[in-house]
Amino acid sequence: MEVRDCLISAPGKAILHGEHAVVHGKVALAVSLNLRTYLKLKARSDGKVCINLPNIDTFVCWELSELKQLTSSKLQRLDAELVKRLRKFIGVTNENLDSSASAILAFLYIYLSLFGSGDMPSLTVSVWSELPTGAGLGSSAAYSVCLAAAFLCATGNIPTPLKEWEQTGRWCQEDLELINSWAFQGEKIIHGNPSGVDNALLLENHPLIIRVPLLRILLTNTKVPRSTKVLVARVKDKINKFPSVMIPVLDSVDAISCTCEKVLTEMTCEPITGDHYNILEELIDINQHHLNVIGVGHPSLDMLCQVTAARGLHSKLTGAGGGGCGITLLRPGAGTMKDLRDCGYDCWETSIGGPGVQQHFPSSVKEEIMEVLNRY
Ligand SMILES: Nc1ncnc2c1ncn2[C@@H]1O[C@H](COP(=O)(O)OP(=O)(O)OP(=O)(O)O)[C@@H](O)[C@H]1O
Ligand SMILES: C[C@@](O)(CCO)CC(=O)[O-]
Ligand SMILES: [Mg+2]
CATH class of the missing domain: 3.30.230.10 (Ribosomal Protein S5; domain 2)
Incomplete structure (x- = not known):
């Protein structure tokens, strides 16, 4: 052919x-x-x-x-x-x-x-x-x-x-x-x-794809290798083991996504305020805790959260977790992070919606x- x-x-x-x-x-x-x-x-x-x-x-x-x-x-x-x-x-x-x-x-x-x-x-x-x-x-x-x-x-x-x-x-x-x-x-x-x-x-x-305002996001690769397949299977085992404990956590993540989507939509049609950022940051923190609860955190990601928190910024893992990448929401004017490179991580500021x-x-x-x- x-x-x-x-x-x-x-x-x-x-x-x-x-x-x-x-x-x-x-x-x-x-x-x-x-x-x-x-x-x-x-x-x-x-x-x-x-x-x-x-x-x-x-x-x-x-x-x-x-x-x-x-x-x-x-x-x-x-x-x-x-x-x-x-x-x-x-x-x-x-x-x-x-x-x-x-x-x-x-x-x-x-x-x-x-x-x-x-x-x-x-x-x-x-x-x-x-x-x-x-x-x-x-x-x-x-x-x-x-x-x-x-x-x-x-x-x-x-x-x-x-x-x-x-x-x-x-x-x-x-x-x-x-x-x-x-x-x-x-x-x-x-x-x-x-x-x-x-x-x-x-x-x-x-x-699944939402309209988002222009947000500055820092991507950080902890360089800790992991496999999505293994992590997805790990979460499934945990849910099977403790359904009544884990299902409410997943429901809460669902509510976080819905609340975040609502705020992002508001940000595309009204002037962006500090309050919008406050909500986005709190949701990031709550979700990062949930992701630790379902067993996909990693010390390298905890380190990312600590280093950025010391600068007043909020981070969570993105994708399957267990290492890999995290995202940090950058408020307008926030500098990017030499401290993360000092941890051996790769980081780069990105634009979204390509x-x-x-x-x-x-x-x-x-x-x-x-x-x-x-x-x-
Ligand atoms: N550029 C590439 N060339 C060849 N294979 C690739 C390439 N990119 C990804 N792959 C395949 O995809 C695998 C990585 O998939 P995996 O789902 O574990 O990670 P990811 O897709 O980067 O992260 P996530 O699924 O959490 O977003 C690699 O091990 C390889 O098999
Ligand atoms: C961890 C996961 O939710 C996202 C991986 O990028 C797996 C999936 O949705 O297939
Ligand atoms: Mg993948």
Whole structure:
């Protein structure tokens, strides 16, 4: 099968409130970030399928003939049999996969589910991300979204949205929903039991995505590694063990998300006051305590909260917790934080509400990113 070359990007996300609770049906508030994952798909003519993932030091090539033996019919729901065959094929036996195995499994799963029943294309996929991997900023969802969009676009299942006079193109709602449904399959491979909130960010008008005022947010990466899959499973065990204790905590997180959403909406339509910030800060503190109660805190995150509190600022973990990233609300005029860098953390101020998944002409992508992608 002939495929079209394409260049795709998708944003990372920060969860303001509602991580973990959203897996159990509660409200979450997520915003997209101006940090993105980029994927370049290139057709080949030598019967190979190759994947280059320099962020996680993973570079693999297969012969199409090997992959054909693993084929399955076109599916939308996660096919446990195919996952089992793929795990055997890449040689993994334990339940919790490392970064490389999860990324390869998600790639092969989407590739084979989409193409396995027909003519399989020979291609190279290279991915490079500005997001820290496995740190709470939705790197797995951005990766899965890019994979799904690239495969669907390269094979003509969705149109190329690029117009000659535009540098970037976006898909219509119906195409985005198709991308989202395939990206969700990738998230299931990487996360186990995802809520879908992270990949839904590509749908810019999704109900989970709220209109937010221009807020200054500091992102801090504690650099403590953790796995979303393991943390989500840990919370589930705790709920099963102490349902009457844990369910009220999740209900309270739900109420925090709803109250925060109300305040943010007010801030978009009336003058912003110190009182708005006071409420946002108190909600951050309460939620951070709840996240500790449900077992996803970490001493590195406690340190983040202490260091920022000493400057009168309020922080919480974002994403799955257990290390990874935290967010700090910066009031207008608040300086950014040398003290956090002294703890060995990476931090950067970010703007929120970036565009969802896009297709690009190469000239619209930062040179340093194209430089990495063009190495392969
Ligand atoms: N740029 C990338 N290249 C290859 N694989 C990636 C990339 N980014 C993410 N992944 C895959 O996603 C995994 C990280 O997913 P995980 O859900 O644990 O963290 P996250 O998505 O960054 O955080 P959260 O889910 O809390 O927002 C990596 O181990 C890897 O398998
Ligand atoms: C921890 C979690 O709520 C957010 C991860 O970014 C998991 C999910 O929603 O799938
Ligand atoms: Mg993830």
